[in-house]
Amino acid sequence: xxxxxxxxxxxxxxxxxxxxxxxxxxxxxxxxxxxxxxxxxxxxxxxxxxxxxxxxxxxxxxxxxxxxxxxxxxxxxxxxxxxxxxxxxxxxxxxxxxxxxxxxxxxxxxxxxxxxxxxxxxxxxxxxxxxxxxxxxxxxxxxxxxxxxxxxxxxxxxxxxxxxxxxxxxxxxxxxxxxxxxxxxxxxxxxxxxxxxxxxxxxxxxxxxxxxxxxxxxxxxxxxxxxxxxxxxxxxxxxxxxxxxxx
Amino acid sequence: xxxxxxxxxxxxxxxxxxxxxxxxxxxxxxxxxxxxxxxxxxxxxxxxxxxxxxxxxxxxxxxxxxxxxxxxxxxxxxxxxxxxxxxxxxxxxxxxxxxxxxxxxxxxxxxxxxxxxxxxxxxxxxxxxxxxxxxxxxxxxxxxxxxxxxxxxxxxxxxxxxxxxxxxxxxxxxxxxxxxxxxxxxxxxxxxxxxxxxxxxxxxxxxxxxxxxxxxxxxxxxxxxxxxxxxxxxxxxxxxxxxxxxxxxxxxxxxxxxxxxxxxxxxxxxxxxxxxxxxxxxxxxxxxxxxxxxxxxxxxxxxxxxxxxxxxxxxxxxxxxxxxxxxxxxxxxxxxxxxxxxxxxxxxxxxxxxxxxxxxxxxxxxxxxxxxxxxxxxxxxxxxxxxxxxxxxxxxxxxxxxxxxxxxxxxxxxxxxxxxxxxxxxxxxxxxxxxxxxxxxxxxxxxxxxxxxxxxxxxxxxxxxxxxxxxxxxxxxxxxxxxxxxxxxxxxxxxxxxxxxxxxxxxxxxxxxxxxxxxxxxxxxxxxxxxxxxxxxxxxxxxxxxxxxxxxxxxxxxxxxxxxxxxxxxxxxxxxxxxxxxxxxxxxxxxxxxxxxxxxxxxxxxxxxxxxxxxxxxxxxxxxxxxxxxxxxxxxxxxxxxxxxxxxxxxxxxxx
Numbered sequence: 014x015x016x017x018x019x020x021x022x023x024x025x026x027x028x029x030x031x032x033x034x035x036x037x038x039x040x041x042x043x044x045x046x047x048x049x050x051x052x053x054x055x056x057x058x059x060x061x062x063x064x065x066x067x068x069x070x071x072x073x074x075x076x077x078x079x080x081x082x083x084x085x086x087x088x089x090x091x092x093x094x095x096x097x098x099x100x101x102x103x104x105x106x107x108x109x110x111x112x113x114x115x116x117x118x119x120x121x122x123x124x125x126x127x128x129x130x131x132x133x134x135x136x137x138x139x140x141x142x143x144x145x146x147x148x149x150x151x152x153x154x155x156x157x158x159x160x161x162x163x164x165x166x167x168x169x170x171x172x173x174x175x176x177x178x179x180x181x182x183x184x185x186x187x188x189x190x191x192x193x194x195x196x197x198x199x200x201x202x203x204x205x206x207x208x209x210x211x212x213x214x215x216x217x218x219x220x221x222x223x224x225x226x227x228x229x230x231x232x233x234x235x236x237x238x239x240x241x242x243x244x245x246x247x248x249x250x251x252x253x254x255x256x257x258x259x260x
Numbered sequence: 261x262x263x264x265x266x267x268x269x270x271x272x273x274x275x276x277x278x279x280x281x282x283x284x285x286x287x288x289x290x291x292x293x294x295x296x297x298x299x300x301x302x303x304x305x306x307x308x309x310x311x312x313x314x315x316x317x318x319x320x321x322x323x324x325x326x327x328x329x330x331x332x333x334x335x336x337x338x339x340x341x342x343x344x345x346x347x348x349x350x351x352x353x354x355x356x357x358x359x360x361x362x363x364x365x366x367x368x369x370x371x372x373x374x375x376x377x378x379x380x381x382x383x384x385x386x387x388x389x390x391x392x393x394x395x396x397x398x399x400x401x402x403x404x405x406x407x408x409x410x411x412x413x414x415x416x417x418x419x420x421x422x423x424x425x426x427x428x429x430x431x432x433x434x435x436x437x438x439x440x441x442x443x444x445x446x447x448x449x450x451x452x453x454x455x456x457x458x459x460x461x462x463x464x465x466x467x468x469x470x471x472x473x474x475x476x477x478x479x480x481x482x483x484x485x486x487x488x489x490x491x492x493x494x495x496x497x498x499x500x501x502x503x504x505x506x507x508x509x510x511x512x513x514x515x516x517x518x519x520x521x522x523x524x525x526x527x528x529x530x531x532x533x534x535x536x537x538x539x540x541x542x543x544x545x546x547x548x549x550x551x552x553x554x555x556x557x558x559x560x561x562x563x564x565x566x567x568x569x570x571x572x573x574x575x576x577x578x579x580x581x582x583x584x585x586x587x588x589x590x591x592x593x594x595x596x597x598x599x600x601x602x603x604x605x606x607x608x609x610x611x612x613x614x615x616x617x618x619x620x621x622x623x624x625x626x627x628x629x630x631x632x633x634x635x636x637x638x639x640x641x642x643x644x645x646x647x648x649x650x651x652x653x654x655x656x657x658x659x660x661x662x663x664x665x666x667x668x669x670x671x672x673x674x675x676x677x678x679x680x681x682x683x684x685x686x687x688x689x690x691x692x693x694x695x696x697x698x699x700x701x702x703x704x705x706x707x708x709x710x711x712x713x714x715x716x717x718x719x720x721x722x723x724x725x726x727x728x729x730x731x732x733x734x735x736x737x738x739x740x741x742x743x744x745x746x747x748x749x750x751x752x753x754x755x756x757x758x759x760x761x762x763x764x765x766x767x768x769x770x771x772x773x774x775x776x777x778x779x780x781x782x783x784x785x786x787x788x789x790x791x792x793x794x795x796x797x798x799x800x801x802x803x804x805x806x807x808x809x810x811x812x813x814x815x816x817x818x819x820x821x822x823x824x825x826x827x828x829x830x831x832x833x834x835x836x837x838x839x840x841x842x843x844x845x846x847x848x849x850x851x852x853x854x855x856x857x858x859x860x861x862x863x864x865x866x867x868x869x870x871x872x873x874x875x876x877x878x879x880x881x882x883x884x885x886x887x888x889x890x891x892x893x894x895x896x897x898x899x900x901x902x903x904x905x906x907x908x909x910x911x912x913x914x915x916x
Contacts, residue, residue, distance in 0.1 A: 025827060043547040051552055058776045058831070063823045066830055068340060070513040072553045075438055076344040093662060101665050122484055123828040130461065133341050137453035141446035142405045146325040146728045149403035153360065156414025166407035166432060169439060173343055200405045
């Protein structure tokens with residue numbers, strides 16, 4: 014198929030950037046979206062133009078490194094990661110607008126690459142259970158009801174791609190943060206740090222420049238792993254609990 | 261005096277006599293060794309710097325553990341976050357000899373299975389230790405909050421895996437690697453917050469600094485600013501993964517590369533068994549020249565799916581549903597009646613290739629060939645019902661449909677083998693120390709535990725064993741002699757390393773030829789897959805060596821790398837990695853050529869039984885082949901480490 018690509022090009026953080034139009038032919042529906050960009054880049058290199066920079070690594074939907082806005086939707090029209098989106102989701106003659114994640118907390122590095130280190134810093138603020146190596150009791154010492162284990166697993170499926178932030182009109186990171194707080198809060202071993210975790214992580218989230226949640230649910234709709242909005246409610250519940258315990 | 265050149269390709273050097281393993285009963289070695297290894301008192305740990313390259317299971321767990329212990333750790337990864345390392349993509353599970361099922365598992369049985377699965381080409385001492393610490397890994401991960409699958413009683417569930425006869429695999433649906441890595445990542449982030457670990461994301465190691473024979477640091481490039489940085493330390497740990505991307509198409513992530521290991525190899529670290537690669541039988545076939553990577557479908561599918569090709573070539577284009585049972589060749593069931601579709605990975609892969617070579621492959625032609633076989637769930641759906649199959653394999657079926665556009669509930673899946681894991685890697689002793697003192701190698705980057713073939717659910721086990729439990733207990737024996745003499749940034753060895761990195765970058769940018777980096781990488785991958793893939797021959801390997809040499813020559817004359825050095829430049833990153841793959845590929849072929857036997861993932865057509873099965877030659881090849889870099893225009897030097905089987909009896913594998 015033949016397509017017209019409108020791609021955000023920005024040479025560096027200081028550059029203003031802008032949209033450049035590239036026609037592309039010979040796209041097969043079996044290509045993944047990123048393979049289509051690979052083909053574009055091979056063509057650009059042949060013509061002596063610097064290829065479009067974009068992030069990707071595993072290309073099987075699990076590492077969370079890829080992610081662009083495709084026609085205004087995070088990861089494009091299907092509920093999956095950009096690397097798992099295939100060209101059969103598009104039609105011959107389509108115009109496709111490709112932009113980086115847009116959020117103050119995710120500054121653009123170059124073209125379609127953004128800096129998501131704010132997510133790492135939110136985890137540093139408490140997204141863990143403190144358990145030094147070698148200090149663990151036997152794994153069967155503490156049974157976990159299957160219901161809690163399943164909910165923890167569901168929340169732990171988050172791949173940290175940032176689509177939730179990109180899709181949110183407030184650029185909020187609360188689905189990401191709520192999924193971690195839910196994951197760890199469902200386990201008995203996550204209880205000792207539960208209050209401190211939510212207080213510290215939410216403070217870091219706000220400090221990074223992410224917006225607040227206004228319950229629109231765009232994040233959950235864009236999430237390639239289908240993390241539900243109620244992880245944010247669980248986080249808010251934990252925050253209230255922590256404040257009660259404090260006062 | 262220089263040793264004579266063998267086959268015009270390599271020389272043989274001294275044998276490796278010492279692996280630093282203690283004597284005594286195998287079950288007591290590790291305990292004894294931990295006690296004998298020197299300690300570093302907590303006050304001194306603060307004065308010791310350790311660099312760790314890579315943040316997968318081995319690197320992240322080592323970083324967290326050494327940080328907790330009080331060392332100053334600098335951690336490097338090329339991705340934008342340590343959480344993205346490719347351990348995250350492992351699906352199936354992690355083995356541990358917990359014997360929670362009471363089905364007769366034990367440390368010794370896990371040890372035995374691993375050695376046998378590796379076709380008797382791994383080191384007994386290291387493999388036993390791996391089995392020994394396996395149970396501690398599960399405890400550690402549960403304490404961190406890794407959400408393993410649980411039963412209704414709240415205890416952990418296990419499943420069986422990879423043809424062994426006990427259920428010892430812990431899992432988190434099809435995302436075990438992700439959950440284990442996030443656990444290690446969070447432990448690492450906790451140490452970053454505590455100031456014990458300094459993280460360098462989007463940084464790539466481009467050179468090892470060796471001073472007075474010891475590994476003392478690395479040269480890294482900040483991939484955003486392009487800055488070339490010098491990082492000095494008392495010890496360097498490489499946990500930088502495997503080299504499967506030498507084949508271009510593999511199940512590895514796009515960025516997986518051999519550069520960290522290869523740079524260390526060029527500085528004196530031996531590279532062991534480079535030809536041992538694992539080709540996984542159940543991957544989604546290549547669909548065209550645009551393909552950038554291959555996707556694995558979990559091995560667990562072989563429990564219920566039946567593998568077949570049409571009996572007649574003329575049926576290959578037909579709709580598979582129109583081919584009646586009597587015209588199908590369920591070739592694994594025919595050839596291996598007792599193991600059937602559950603033969604080990606190496607055998608399943610090679611037979612799929614044989615069927616396609618006979619012209620009975622299925623699916624669309626890529627080039628002139630159909631490279632695919634059917635994995636059919638029709639019988640399973642008939643027997644169990646579609647809902648039961650969905651409950652077991654739903655996420656895999658969805659992934660298959662996403663990629664191929666075909667519905668596996670309706671038409672059989674098409675699968676084909678793909679490069680998945682590399683058993684070879686930098687040579688290490690019992691302490692995981694390479695032949696350069698102060699250089700330690702963990703996880704897939706080392707060679708030590710899997711012999712010539714790795715069993716399913718053992719890669720995650722090894723990565724975490726090395727990082728959480730082994731390395732922290734061995735590196736201290738080395739660091740106890742430190743802190744080592746401070747190194748001036750103007751030291752000739754540092755300047756030399758910096759200059760070589762800068763020069764290489766300028767050279768790559770200055771060639772400005774006609775061909776993209778990817779085009780070279782694809783051509784190299786094609787050569788490797790064709791001649792050093794599932795079946796290797798004397799003639800083919802010699803041809804491959806010539807082809808690689810001329811391709812490498814062309815690369816340095818004709819590659820086109822656009823853009824600048826002082827900015828994010830993905831072509832430049834790839835160019836450096838492909839340049840190293842072009843050297844590694846040749847060594848892999850030389851290793852494969854010299855090993856005139858078949859073992860595990862290494863199948864030499866000249867060494868097979870009458871039935872076409874792999875035939876080892878223990879009399880000649882019961883050793884680790886550790887290669888020393890022979891210099892820019894020199895030839896590699898082979899050092900043999902004899903493998904001694906004191907506890908396990910050597911047998912020829914049979915799965916008939």
